[in-house]
Amino acid sequence: xxxxxxxxxxxxxxxGRDEAFxxxxxxxxxxxxxxxxKYCRHRHDAEDIVQEALLKISRSFQQFDRKHLFTTWAYRxxxxxxxxxxxxxxxxxxxxxxxxxxxxxxxxxxDAPPADKIWGLLDGLPKKLYDAVVLVYxxxxxxxxxxxxxxxxxxxxxxxxYAARRKLSRQAARIxxxxxxxxxxxxxxMR
Amino acid sequence: MDEMKNKLRKSFQDLAAFTPDQARxxxxxxxxxxxxxxxxxxxxxxxxxxxxxRRLTAKRIELLNPTGGRNMQTTRKLIGAFAVAxxxxxxxxxxxxxxxxxxxxxxxxxxxLGTPAAPPSPPLAKLLEATPPVVGGRVSAKQQPGATxxxxxxxxxxxxxxxxPAANQPVMSxxxxxxxxxxxxxASVATLAKKDLALPAAAPAPQPAMKAEAAGGAPMAKSVASxxxxxxxxxxxxxxxxxxxxxxxxxxxxxEKFASATVHxxxxxxxxxxxxxxxxxxxAFVRRQLQSGLLPQKNAVRxxxxxxxxxxxxxxxxxxxxxxxxxxxVYPTPWNGNTKLLHIGIKGYALPVAAKPTAxxxxxxxxSGSMDSPDKLPLAKNALRMLVETLSDHDTVGLVVYAGxxxxxxxxxxxxxxxxxxxxxxxxxxGGSTAGGEGVRLAYGLAERNFKKGGVNxxxxxxxxxxxxxxxxxxxxxSFIEKKRETGICFSVFGFGQGNYNDALMQALAQNGNxxxxxxxxxxxxxxxxxxxxxxxLFTIASDxxxxxxxNPAQVKEYRLLGYETRALNRADFNNDKxxxxxxxxxxxxxxxxxxxxxxxxxxxxxxxxYTKEEKKGAAPATGEYAFLKIxxxxxxxxxxxxxxxxxxxxxxxxxxxxxxxDLRFGTAVAAFGQVxxxxxxxxxxxxxxxxxxxxxxxGNDPFGYRAEFVNLVRLAITARGM
Numbered sequence: 001x002x003x004x005x006x007x008x009x010x011x012x013x014x015x016g017r018d019e020a021f022x023x024x025x026x027x028x029x030x031x032x033x034x035x036x037x038k039y040c041r042h043r044h045d046a047e048d049i050v051q052e053a054l055l056k057i058s059r060s061f062q063q064f065d066r067k068h069l070f071t072t073w074a075y076r077x078x079x080x081x082x083x084x085x086x087x088x089x090x091x092x093x094x095x096x097x098x099x100x101x102x103x104x105x106x107x108x109x110x111d112a113p114p115a116d117k118i119w120g121l122l123d124g125l126p127k128k129l130y131d132a133v134v135l136v137y138x139x140x141x142x143x144x145x146x147x148x149x150x151x152x153x154x155x156x157x158x159x160x161x162y163a164a165r166r167k168l169s170r171q172a173a174r175i176x177x178x179x180x181x182x183x184x185x186x187x188x189x190m191r
Numbered sequence: 192m193d194e195m196k197n198k199l200r201k202s203f204q205d206l207a208a209f210t211p212d213q214a215r216x217x218x219x220x221x222x223x224x225x226x227x228x229x230x231x232x233x234x235x236x237x238x239x240x241x242x243x244x245r246r247l248t249a250k251r252i253e254l255l256n257p258t259g260g261r262n263m264q265t266t267r268k269l270i271g272a273f274a275v276a277x278x279x280x281x282x283x284x285x286x287x288x289x290x291x292x293x294x295x296x297x298x299x300x301x302x303x304l305g306t307p308a309a310p311p312s313p314p315l316a317k318l319l320e321a322t323p324p325v326v327g328g329r330v331s332a333k334q335q336p337g338a339t340x341x342x343x344x345x346x347x348x349x350x351x352x353x354x355x356p357a358a359n360q361p362v363m364s365x366x367x368x369x370x371x372x373x374x375x376x377x378a379s380v381a382t383l384a385k386k387d388l389a390l391p392a393a394a395p396a397p398q399p400a401m402k403a404e405a406a407g408g409a410p411m412a413k414s415v416a417s418x419x420x421x422x423x424x425x426x427x428x429x430x431x432x433x434x435x436x437x438x439x440x441x442x443x444x445x446x447e448k449f450a451s452a453t454v455h456x457x458x459x460x461x462x463x464x465x466x467x468x469x470x471x472x473x474x475a476f477v478r479r480q481l482q483s484g485l486l487p488q489k490n491a492v493r494x495x496x497x498x499x500x501x502x503x504x505x506x507x508x509x510x511x512x513x514x515x516x517x518x519x520x521v522y523p524t525p526w527n528g529n530t531k532l533l534h535i536g537i538k539g540y541a542l543p544v545a546a547k548p549t550a551x552x553x554x555x556x557x558x559s560g561s562m563d564s565p566d567k568l569p570l571a572k573n574a575l576r577m578l579v580e581t582l583s584d585h586d587t588v589g590l591v592v593y594a595g596x597x598x599x600x601x602x603x604x605x606x607x608x609x610x611x612x613x614x615x616x617x618x619x620x621x622g623g624s625t626a627g628g629e630g631v632r633l634a635y636g637l638a639e640r641n642f643k644k645g646g647v648n649x650x651x652x653x654x655x656x657x658x659x660x661x662x663x664x665x666x667x668x669x670s671f672i673e674k675k676r677e678t679g680i681c682f683s684v685f686g687f688g689q690g691n692y693n694d695a696l697m698q699a700l701a702q703n704g705n706x707x708x709x710x711x712x713x714x715x716x717x718x719x720x721x722x723x724x725x726x727x728x729l730f731t732i733a734s735d736x737x738x739x740x741x742x743n744p745a746q747v748k749e750y751r752l753l754g755y756e757t758r759a760l761n762r763a764d765f766n767n768d769k770x771x772x773x774x775x776x777x778x779x780x781x782x783x784x785x786x787x788x789x790x791x792x793x794x795x796x797x798x799x800x801x802y803t804k805e806e807k808k809g810a811a812p813a814t815g816e817y818a819f820l821k822i823x824x825x826x827x828x829x830x831x832x833x834x835x836x837x838x839x840x841x842x843x844x845x846x847x848x849x850x851x852x853x854d855l856r857f858g859t860a861v862a863a864f865g866q867v868x869x870x871x872x873x874x875x876x877x878x879x880x881x882x883x884x885x886x887x888x889x890x891g892n893d894p895f896g897y898r899a900e901f902v903n904l905v906r907l908a909i910t911a912r913g914m
Contacts, residue, residue, distance in 0.1 A: 018231070022224040029220060033211035038203055047215050054223035059230050118202050137196065138203040165195045172195070 003027065010066045021061070025054060028071060031139075036078050038138040041119065045085060053081040068148065075139070075149045079131055121171050129164040132157050214561030444476075444692040446490035447699075447757065451869055454751045454788075456797045457742045463752055464760040466772035467736035469727070469779045470701065471720070472686055472694065472710035474500035477868065478900075479689060479712040481907040487868060491694065494754025494865035498782045501861060501897060503854040505538040505780060514540040514732045514826070515775070517837050520855055521817060522845040524786055525885055526863060526877030529794030533750075533785040533839060534855050535740075535820060539732050541778035550586040550647040550729055551603065555634040557654035558619055559594040566712065567688040571653040572616050574685070574717035579613065581725050582606045589637045590615050593630030603641040631668065638680045647729050648680045652700070656686060656693030668696075672704040673771075681774070682706040683728065685720070698757070705734060705774045719895070727776035733824040734774040735832060738783060739765045740839075741819045748795050749788040751873065753862045765823060768832050775824075784862050786873065787817065816840040853891040857898060860886035864905055879909045 004012070004023065012020035032053070037046040056077050057064075064073055122130060128150075135146040136157070143161075147154040455463065473496035480487040505518040518536040554575060562568040579588060583606065590601035590612070601615040634650045642648055672682050682704025684697045689712075701708035707728060709720045720728060737760060742750055764770040775781065788795050822835040845851045851859075864882050866874050883905050890898045 018224060018228045021227050022220060025220045025223055029216050030211060033216070034207065034209075037209050038206050041206065043209060043212075046209075047212060047219070050211070051215075051219045051222070054219055055226050058223045058227035061227060062231070062234065118198065122199075133199060134203075137199040138206075165199075168199075169195045 006070050007066070013061070014066075021058075024070065025057075028074065031071060032074055032078060035075055035134070035139050036082065039078065039082050039134050040085075045082075045089075049078060049081050049085055052085070053078045056081065069145070072141075072145055072148045075135065075141075076151070079149070083127075117172075117175070118168075121168050124171070125164055125167060129160050129167070132160040133164050136161055212560040214559055444488075444491070444689060445695050446488060447695040448490050449756045451866075451872060452752050452754070452756050452759075454749050454796050454873075456749055457744045457747050461744060462739060462741050462762050463750065463785070464737065464739045464762050464765050465752065465755045465783070466758045466760055467738065467775055467781045468495050468755065468758050468773050469499055469775055469781060470496050470698070470708045471500040472697070472708045473497055475710040475712050475716055476686075476692070476694065478904055479710075481904050481911055484907070484911055486908065486911045489869050492865055492868045493757065494862055494869070495758065495783070496754075497861050497865040498754065498784070498858055499780065501857065501901075503536055503538070503780055503782060503858060504852075504891075505536045505854070507538050507778075508540045511540050511542070511546075511732065512826070513835070514824070515822075515835075517820060517822060517835065519820060519837060519839045519843050520845060520851065521787075521839065521841075521843055522851045522855070523848055525848060525859060525881070526874040527786070527794065529792045530786050530788045531817075531844075532859060533740075533787050533817060534782070534858065535738070535784070535839075536780065536782045536855070536858070537822070538780040539727070539775045539778055542726060542730055542732065547583075547726070547730060547777075548646040549643055550582065550649065551589075551638060551641050551643040552582075552586065552647075552729075553589040553591060553603070553634045553638045553641075553650045555630050555650055555652045555654075556590065556592045556619060557594075557630070557652075558592045561655055562687070564688060567655055568619065570711065570714065570717065571685070571687055572619060573714055574711060574721055575616055575653070576613060577718060578721040578725065579606065579609060579616075581722050587641060587643075588612050589634075589641065591630055591634040591637060592619060593633070597630040597633045599633060599637060603637065631671065635675050635680060639678060642679070647731075649683060649706070649729065650680060650704075651683045651685065652697075653685045653687065654697070655688040656697045669699050669703045672700055676703070676705050676771075681731065684708040686710040687712075702773075703771075705731075705771070707774075707776070719897075723895075724778070727779045730777040731774050731827055732777050732779075733826060735768070735770075735772040736775050736781070736822070736824045737765050737770075737772045737832075739821040739823075740785065741821070742787070743814075743816050743818060744790070746790055746815075746817050747787045748790045748792065749797055751786045753784045753786065753866060755783065765821070768825070768830065782858050784858065785818075814840070815842070853889045856889035857886060857891065860889060861901065864901075864908075868908065879905050 009020045009024045036049045135141045143157045144154050147157045473493040477487045508516045515537040520534045524530045586606045587603040589603040683706035684701040686697050711717050818839045820837045823832040825832050886902050
């Protein structure tokens with residue numbers, strides 16, 4: 001069976017064939033999930049975000065401009081949904097922790113990526129820079145595509161990426177410096 | 192700086208290993224598509240009246256802002272055209288508005304739905320078909336307030352309790368597809384109910400029933416109750432009321448759709464043929480739904496599986512050579528004074544313990560993410576532990592699990608090393624997607640390598656039926672299992688959980704694999720299926736069991752088989768040994784009930800023909816025989832079937848219901864309940880209270896309390912909500 005292009009699917013959907021919408025979601029689900037996962041790096045949250053985002057997509061698909069790329073539009077919805085979720089989670093932190101305990105006892109597959117200091121640094125980035133980094137370095141979008149998702153100019157994306165890299169490199173270097181100082185200090189003190 | 196770019200890319204790449212959970216994926220997509228469908232229908236309805244205007248308005252704006260380069264001639268033409276257009280709009284709208292019946296109340300009526308501007312999409316077309324009777328009912332109710340028929344009543348109730356549908360809406364999860372079905376159903380139920388009421392003698396006491404209805408008596412007659420319930424569910428849809436139902440996991444279980452068996456005329460179709468069915472899954476699922484306060488969906492109710500859930504005290508045969516003895520009886524129908532019930536029951540030979548062959552069992556366990564819920568994997572593990580306890584030392588158990596991939600957890604191990612088996616079971620945990628097809632292959636491979644000649648070789652699947660990786664094609668999986676059946680390995684299916692339960696697939700697999708399908712919702716049910724009835728579940732005493740009943744036209748005018756819709760066979764299939772049918776295990780029982788209309792009875796749903804005078808063929812004398820029962824079966828390992836016959840006549844008849852043995856009466860109550868849950872097309876005014884009365888008087892010796900539980904279920908059904 002040949003996979004239909006997005007535009008063929010759009011046409012079918014507009015002709016009232018609801019199953020084409022199903023096909024469209026199935027086609028992109030894995031990509032969208034991958035993006036949501038990279039964005040929040042937590043399996044349960046990613047599943048929830050995708051679920052909520054798909055519902056939003058279902059409700060506003062009529063308004064979606066068929067000239068644009070479906071994924072670009074969907075990424076924006078995922079980013080917004082994720083931000084809503086984070087806000088809600090901050091408010092319901094306790095509840096969330098209880099859930100984490102429960103899922104841990106059920107012996108589930110690990111749902112967090114290997115610990116790496118880079119993630120801590122990334123989380124410290126301003127949101128605008130973070131979004132650009134995940135879209136371009138995480139999801140492999142071109143600067144133009146990322147710009148379409150974020151609703152800004154292509155040059156803005158390039159600038160944000162540059163700013164993010166600079167910040168990250170400096171922070172990484174600073175951590176290195178702190179370690180060296182500590183080591184030196186430690187060895188001096190040992191004497 | 193570039194180094195940082197690469198580091199970021201690399202770190203993100205490591206995350207690609209995390210793939211979505213397949214069950215969750217399916218659920219999310221399904222939910223979103225349903226939301227999309229719902230949303231689209233809602234917006235289409237809203238904008239229908241104005242789409243014409245909107246389009247013209249856009250044109251008008253364009254016309255009023257003529258861009259440069261146009262000469263006066265065109266402008267004048269444009270203004271002329273604009274005037275004509277405006278006129279059309281004004282006149283058109285007024286005609287359009289007048290066309291609508293004022294005060295009809297039902298906003299998007301059939302007319303509106305049918306406007307040529309919007310070609311109805313398939314679902315809408317379906318809606319159109321189903322709507323007229325309901326709308327018509329409403330109109331005629333206005334004209335003649337005295338007459339009360341089912342649909343009108345339902346509608347009025349709705350008008351009287353405007354909050355009701357809104358309250359019901361979220362519960363029924365307003366899946367369009369399902370609502371549409373029930374809409375169509377409501378129409379058919381309504382017409383059937385009307386027919387029931389119109390026939391003067393169809394129901395035992397139609398007159399009082401109608402009165403009670405008119406007075407709004409609390410315990411409504413059954414057909415009325417179901418009609419009201421069904422149309423109430425469907426109504427918000429028809430009215431197009433702005434209900435934004437929230438997503439509910441309940442009711443996403445998938446069941447094969449099938450229509451209730453209809454009445455057959457004995458002159459044109461004197462023979463009825465069907466395959467035995469010893470599955471019980473339907474009853475357990477229905478019980479679970481009712482216990483959570485919901486009415487089960489119609490397709491989840493299979494009358495034969497509800498009947499077969501219970502143990503009936505049929506006489507048991509004494510030898511394995513003739514593994515069963517049919518019990519037949521004819522007695523008056525509790526729900527219809529003019530028909531009789533023809534009850535056929537068989538109980539399989541119970542193998543003595545010493546004669547039990549050794550078993551080679553392979554447990555195929557679904558450990559995908561969707562099984563991660565207390566009523567699924569943990570329950571399955573407990574059930575298996577109980578089963579292992581009942582096995583004897585020489586039996587072997589193998590363990591295959593599947594999630595994203597399938598793997599052998601335990602090579603076939605004799606039950607002597609019970610500790611090893613139990614430890615392997617304990618270590619299972621859920622997570623990942625569901626490559627069920629792969630698992631099925633692996634399990635068969637294991638069973639084949641360890642094949643016990645002359646013993647029991649069986650693959651037992653424990654799953655919620657949600658296969659979504661590997662061979663996901665139902666047909667392919669079915670044919671694989673069908674092919675493997677030749678090797679002598681049977682396939683049994685145990686269903687778990689709710690919300691994602693795929694009954695249709697599970698049934699198909701069990702039927703094709705010569706196995707049984709059971710649904711396990713509680714530990715108690717696990718004990719019933721795997722311990723108390725382990726022998727039935729594991730040891731086959733006869734295969735390809737088929738029934739054929741020939742009715743005597745001199746005695747019987749019409750007949751209807753209760754249930755077995757999914758098991759019907761062609762007449763010629765009976766004598767064809769190549770045609771597969773159900774298997775029966777040690778001590779299993781099978782019950783089938785026909786509702787027959789005696790030739791002399793004034794009732795009957797099929798009219799005589801005007802032009803063709805049917806000769807009573809063969810002119811079989813009124814020998815007092817109602818029908819002739821034939822049963823075909825194969826003994827284990829044989830490929831030629833054996834035949835068993837039994838005439839059913841006045842000798843087996845009971846004059847009144849009270850004289851009928853307790854167990855048969857209880858079976859009748861169960862059959863009535865199944866039918867009423869399926870919509871009660873034929874049960875007239877016989878409703879839940881009557882079923883409770885019938886069942887209560889027939890509990891008999893109920894050592895495990897299953898019958899008492901049944902009575903409670905009927906009570907729950909009275910207050911349960913439709914989904």
